[in-house]
Amino acid sequence: MHAPKTINIVRLDGIYTPSLTFSPGLQHTYTEYLSTPSDVDIIVDRIKDADVIITTRIPISAETLERCPRLKHVAVLAIGIPRVSGPQFSCFPTIFPYFSIPVLV
Numbered sequence: 001m002h003a004p005k006t007i008n009i010v011r012l013d014g015i016y017t018p019s020l021t022f023s024p025g026l027q028h029t030y031t032e033y034l035s036t037p038s039d040v041d042i043i044v045d046r047i048k049d050a051d052v053i054i055t056t057r058i059p060i061s062a063e064t065l066e067r068c069p070r071l072k073h074v075a076v077l078a079i080g081i082p083r084v085s086g087p088q089f090s091c092f093p094t095i096f097p098y099f100s101i102p103v104l105v
Helices: 040-047 062-066
Strands: 007-011 028-032 052-055 073-077 096-100
Touching: 040 062
Parallel strands: 007 028, 007 052, 052 073, 073 096
Antiparallel strands: none
């Protein structure tokens, strides 16, 4: 039997919403940056080994996606101005973008 894969999750701008919690059974690593400049080289350096990225305000470009072949999922915790647009993902069928709206309790 194969051991479950550890998922590498990177959050690019944790300053805008509370830190996330994950199911105790999820084998993962989690790196949270309070903020990330909108510089493609810096973004790529931070997410190059990520399976999943979480962003609120950091734009994710096609160039960024091309330079991060391990990436499988982009979660956007925002409403309003899109930071990740659908056409960028059309060339990357293995990446699943997910857009969510944070709920304040």
